[in-house]
Amino acid sequence: MNEKLPRRQREAAPQHERKHLQQEQQQRREQKHEHVPDRALFEIHAYNHAGVLSHLIGLFARRACNLESIVCLPTGDGRTSRLWITIEQTERAARMVKFVARLEDVISVRIGCADALSAPVRSAMRAAAAGLAGRS
Amino acid sequence: MESLTGAEITIRLLERQGIRRLAGIPGGANLPIYDALARSQTIEHVLARHEQGAGFIAGGMARASGQAAVCLASSGPGATNLLTAIADARLDSIPLVAITGQVPSAMLGTDAFQEVDVYGLSIPITKHNFLVTSTAQLLECVPRAFEIASSGRPGPVLIDIPKDVQTARIEIDAWPEPGSQRPRPAPDEQSMAAAWALIESSDRPILYLGGGVVHSGAADEARSFAERASLPTVMTLMALGIVPADHMLSLGMLGMHGAPFTNYLLDECDLLIAVGARFDDRATGRLSAFCPQAKVIHIDIDPAELNKLRMADVAIAGDVGTALRTLTRQTRDHSRPQWMARTRALKQQHPLEMPGLDCPRTPYGLIAAVAEALDDDTIVTTDVGQHQMWVAQSFPLRGARQWLTSGGLGTMGFGLPAAIGAALERPDRGVVCFSGDGSILMNVQELATLAETRANVKVVIMNNRALGLVRQQQTLFYEGGVFGSTFTASPDFTALAQAFGIRSLNLDAYPEPRPWLTQALQTPGPALIHASIDAAHNVFPMVPPGAANSEMIGATA
Numbered sequence: 001m002n003e004k005l006p007r008r009q010r011e012a013a014p015q016h017e018r019k020h021l022q023q024e025q026q027q028r029r030e031q032k033h034e035h036v037p038d039r040a041l042f043e044i045h046a047y048n049h050a051g052v053l054s055h056l057i058g059l060f061a062r063r064a065c066n067l068e069s070i071v072c073l074p075t076g077d078g079r080t081s082r083l084w085i086t087i088e089q090t091e092r093a094a095r096m097v098k099f100v101a102r103l104e105d106v107i108s109v110r111i112g113c114a115d116a117l118s119a120p121v122r123s124a125m126r127a128a129a130a131g132l133a134g135r136s
Numbered sequence: 137m138e139s140l141t142g143a144e145i146t147i148r149l150l151e152r153q154g155i156r157r158l159a160g161i162p163g164g165a166n167l168p169i170y171d172a173l174a175r176s177q178t179i180e181h182v183l184a185r186h187e188q189g190a191g192f193i194a195g196g197m198a199r200a201s202g203q204a205a206v207c208l209a210s211s212g213p214g215a216t217n218l219l220t221a222i223a224d225a226r227l228d229s230i231p232l233v234a235i236t237g238q239v240p241s242a243m244l245g246t247d248a249f250q251e252v253d254v255y256g257l258s259i260p261i262t263k264h265n266f267l268v269t270s271t272a273q274l275l276e277c278v279p280r281a282f283e284i285a286s287s288g289r290p291g292p293v294l295i296d297i298p299k300d301v302q303t304a305r306i307e308i309d310a311w312p313e314p315g316s317q318r319p320r321p322a323p324d325e326q327s328m329a330a331a332w333a334l335i336e337s338s339d340r341p342i343l344y345l346g347g348g349v350v351h352s353g354a355a356d357e358a359r360s361f362a363e364r365a366s367l368p369t370v371m372t373l374m375a376l377g378i379v380p381a382d383h384m385l386s387l388g389m390l391g392m393h394g395a396p397f398t399n400y401l402l403d404e405c406d407l408l409i410a411v412g413a414r415f416d417d418r419a420t421g422r423l424s425a426f427c428p429q430a431k432v433i434h435i436d437i438d439p440a441e442l443n444k445l446r447m448a449d450v451a452i453a454g455d456v457g458t459a460l461r462t463l464t465r466q467t468r469d470h471s472r473p474q475w476m477a478r479t480r481a482l483k484q485q486h487p488l489e490m491p492g493l494d495c496p497r498t499p500y501g502l503i504a505a506v507a508e509a510l511d512d513d514t515i516v517t518t519d520v521g522q523h524q525m526w527v528a529q530s531f532p533l534r535g536a537r538q539w540l541t542s543g544g545l546g547t548m549g550f551g552l553p554a555a556i557g558a559a560l561e562r563p564d565r566g567v568v569c570f571s572g573d574g575s576i577l578m579n580v581q582e583l584a585t586l587a588e589t590r591a592n593v594k595v596v597i598m599n600n601r602a603l604g605l606v607r608q609q610q611t612l613f614y615e616g617g618v619f620g621s622t623f624t625a626s627p628d629f630t631a632l633a634q635a636f637g638i639r640s641l642n643l644d645a646y647p648e649p650r651p652w653l654t655q656a657l658q659t660p661g662p663a664l665i666h667a668s669i670d671a672a673h674n675v676f677p678m679v680p681p682g683a684a685n686s687e688m689i690g691a692t693a
Contacts, residue, residue, distance in 0.1 A: 051255060051267065058259050098440035104264040104284055 039068060039086045040093035042100060045107040048074055048081040052105045056083070059099050065089055080107060137309050142271040143168035143302040146235065147176050149278040153314045155206055157560060159184050159193035163210020164250060166237025168302035170208075182560065182589060185581035187214050189553040191221020192579065195230055196557025199540045200515060202353065204231035204285045205557070211237045212250030215296075216257065220547060222292045223261040227544025228374060229351055231290040233281045234258075240300040241269065255296050263291030271304040275312050282315030289438040290351055320352070320437060323454030323462070330450045331409075331433045331459075332466045335365060338407035338431075340475050343367040344390070347374030347543065348412020348436060354457030355536035358411065359383075361464045366472040367409065368479045370398055372419050373543045375412070377533035387479075388488070391419035392679045393525045396486035396691035399679070401479060402427050403686050410434045412456045415445040416544070417681075425684030435459045486692060489676065490530055496649050499526040499598060499673050506568060506596055507532055509654040515540060515558045515567045519551035519575030522604035525675040527570045549578030552595060556582060559591035566592050568657070573599040573626060583636040586662045594657050595633075595664045600671040601626050608674045612689065622671075633664035643667040 046052050053072065060067055071084045087093065093111055100109045140148065146169055150158070159182040162170040173181055184190035187209040194207035209218045215236040225232040239248040255267040264284045266277045274297070281293040335341060349358050355378045362369045362385050369379045370390040379386045387398040399421075402408075408430040413419070420426040423445055434441075434448035435456050442451040452459060492498025496505040503526055516531055517540040518524040524541060533539050540558055542550035555569035576597055586593055606621040633640035641656045643649040643665060656663050676690030 050269075051259075051265075054256065055259055062260055095440075095444060098442075098444075102438070102440050 038090045039088055040090040040096075041112045042083075042085045042087075042093070042097060042109055043112060044083040044085065044100060044109045045075070046081055046083060046103075047105045047107070048078055049105075052081075053083075055103050055105060056085075056100065059096065059103070060085075060087065063092070063096075065092060065096070137307050139305055139307055141168060141172065141303055141305050142268075142274055142297065143172040145271065145274050145306075145308065146278060146297065146302070147172040147179065148311070149274065149314075150206060151176060151178050152311060153204075153279070153282050155179055157182060157197065158206040158208060159190040159197075159557065160208025160235075161185075161187050161190055161210065161214060162208075163212075163214045163237065165211035165239055165299050166208060166214070166235075166297075166302070167210075168299065169235070169237065169297070173208075182556070182585065184553065185584050186579065187217035188220050188549065189579050189582040189585060191218045191232070191234065192224070192547075192550055192553035193557035193560075193582075193585070194232055194234075195221055195225050195550075196517065196540060196554030197561040198225070198230050198232055198557075199228075199554065200537055200558035200561045202231075202351070202537065204233055204282050204290075205561075206233045206235065209234070209236050210250065211239055211254070212252045214250075215254040216252055219257060219261065220545075220549075222258060222294065224542055224545040224547045224550065225292040226261045226263065228542065229290050229347060230292065231285040232292040233285055234262075234292060234294045236294065236296050237302070238267070238296045238298040241298045242300070244298065254294065258294045258296075261292070262294045263289075265294040265296070267296045268298065268301050271301050271306045274301070275308075279312050279315035283318065284315075286316070287318040288320070289348070289436075289441075320455035320458070321453070323435065323452045323459045327450055327452045328459065328462055328466075331435075331452060332463060334407055334431055334433055334450060335409070335463065335467055339472075340405045340478075341365070341367050341407040341409060341472075342387075342402060342405040342427075342430075343369040344372075344408055344410045344413050345369060345375040345378050346372045346411065346413025348414075348456055349375055349378055349460075350412075350536045352412060352437070352455060352457040353536075354412075354455075354460055357457050357460035357464065361460045361467070364464050364469060365467045366470045366476060368401060368475070370394070370402065372413050372416065373528055373541060376528060377539045378536050380534040381532045382534075389528055391416075391421060391685060392681075393529060393675050393677065394685070395488035395529070396677055396688055397479075397482040397488075399677075399685040399688060399691075400486055401482050403429075404478070405430045408432050410436075410448075411460065412436060414441050420445075421679045421685035421687075422683055425686070488529060489690070492673075493530075496643070496653065497667070497669075499523070499669055500530050502596070502598065502643075502667055502669070503527055503530050503570070505650055505653055506570075506657065509657040510568060511566060513538065513565050515555075515562060515565050517541065517551045517555040517558060517567060517569045519569075519571040519578075520546045520548045520605075521572045521575055522600070522608065522673070522675050523570050523572045523575075523598045525605070526598075529675075548575040551575060552579055552586070552593075553582045555593045555595070556586055556589060556591050559593045560589060563592065566594070568594045568596060570596050570598070572604060573597060573601060573623070573629070574603040576629070577627075580632070583633060583638055583664070587637040590661055592660055593662050595662075597629050597664065597666045598669045599626065599629065599666060600669045600673070602671055604671075604673075605675065607671075608678075611674070612678070613680060629664065629666040638662050638664055640664040640666065 197205035677688035
């Protein structure tokens with residue numbers, strides 16, 4: 001939760017202050033979401049080998065575009081994976097989807113509204129958690 | 137069934153690709169590849185003197201031929217030295233396959249000697265890249281690298297091969313097909329019909345050609361289309377030569393250093409037909425003021441370029457050659473007498489001023505004298521700066537792939553190695569490299585490569601003892617605060633060439649330099665020609681960065 005605090009502050013803040021800061025940040029984040037409810041969601045089908053994610057997230061990082069969430073799961077026999085990425089800057093989504101589609105390792109990409117499609121993302125996360133639990 | 141090492145497989149795959157020449161430098165991590173290369177009967181190796189030079193030699197080969205070219209480097213500094221040339225190929229969409237050696241797989245990520253994450257470093261500057269993890273994988277990666285580099289919108293691909301992958305031996309019973317260009321998608325008919333309708337109803341159309349037309353091999357198609365529909369044609373820096381400079385419909389280069397009439401006419405057009413062009417800021421100036429009255433048809437093979445910077449009324453993803461052929465077939469013969477008259481009038485009222493055209497001691501005069509002494513099909517390369525813009529403005533280019541310049545990345549040091557690559561690729565044509573005293577020093581070591589290959593390259597250095605275009609911007613936009621852009625020490629360039637074993641000529645030494653220049657240019661083999669240029673010469677007109685193209689400094693309103 002405290003990843004956005006300046007590092008020094010994060011380390012130096014005593015326990016109770018840290019909690020306060022976290023609450024404040026959480027509030028800010030919620031307020032922000034009230035004003036900007038839309039997030040863009042990319043649903044991506046890509047090959048599953050070393051470096052694919054690196055290619056993908058580089059496209060966003062290079063354009064100073066923050067990834068708000070990212071979920072990645074292997075599909076079928078594990079040769080490919082499905083990824084869900086959400087970003088806050090929805091106005092960029094239409095352009096970004098073309099850059100994503102241009103990657104050699106991306107098989108397909110489609111774009112949806114994060115709010116409308118949050119259920120599959122949630123279930124993906126549940127599946128991921130279940131998968132991890134199954135393995136341990 | 138053959139038993140071969142990864143290095144031997146790599147070289148065999150390159151041979152099967154039809155590669156006859158590649159440029160590179162050996163080092164610890166690619167020695168197995170060099171060992172295999174030494175035994176190749178068909179591939180000639182060009183030993184560069186810096187990996188960036190090797191990258192640009194390959195870039196020059198690819199630009200001159202349109203075929204993917206190969207460069208080799210070792211791991212670590214060898215690979216990092218290649219990066220600038222790879223980025224240059226990316227920005228100009230040049231098919232390049234860069235093969236780098238890497239430390240053995242087991243040592244990856246341990247900060248081994250000369251280890252650098254070239255895979256990670258090259259992600260944003262390649263079209264695609266590979267870190268090969270097994271020898272068998274080479275059979276897949278190498279052909280695919282060529283397929284990716286040359287398909288669709290071309291671009292550079294890097295293959296990073298750990299040393300153990302190069303030395304491991306596997307049995308080969310069948311070779312994969314060489315990687316080749318995937319069929320280019322044809323534009324969809326509905327959008328083509330919409331484009332055709334816009335063209336038929338337009339009174340003041342302009343054709344705007346970019347490097348994609350060269351890559352698609354569609355220069356003839358572009359010219360036919362312009363002629364059929366009577367379209368005044370502007371070209372980006374990358375597209376110069378597609379419509380010959382002296383063609384009635386040619387408006388030359390648009391944008392920052394375009395002719396005044398070119399930028400003024402763009403202001404008046406009601407339809408802009410962009411073909412294989414990407415609305416680069418150097419071409420458009422302030423985007424909101426670019427062709428303000430125009431509807432836009434945008435044709436490009438890369439869908440990501442469509443609506444990227446300027447919304448198109450008709451956006452067409454597909455091969456520009458096919459699109460141009462279709463449009464030429466569909467369009468009626470137009471003569472557009474009013475628009476042609478307007479074009480002629482603006483050309484007359486606001487021409488490109490070329491002071492000193494008759495004097496070979498001025499930039500325009502020197503370029504004209506060089507052009508006069510050369511065959512019409514001589515390949516022209518440049519470095520980056522004032523000399524590049526003067527040549528772009530004034531050299532009488534007459535065909536595609538005659539003009540090789542670093543456009544998107546604007547890399548000083550490009551000219552000489554690119555000229556070597558082009559000259560080796562096209563021994564039937566001479567090559568002239570225009571450079572500046574700043575640019576030439578950025579890859580001057582390649583004079584040794586030039587001396588070794590005896591490639592038919594003439595280097596013409598315009599020496600104003602400055603980083604001229606930087607000094608120009610400082611003079612114009614920083615209250616005359618010239619800093620860090622002038623040289624107090626300047627090498628004796630003719631002596632420098634001789635030190636490398638290259639013939640040289642100092643034009644400054646002759647009261648009447650023209651015959652000496654002609655003789656030097658027409659003698660086969662490498663030569664360096666030095667000419668001092670008055671530092672007061674600047675490139676005009678100039679659109680200040682961020683301004684509208686109609687706001688040109690040095691143009692009469």
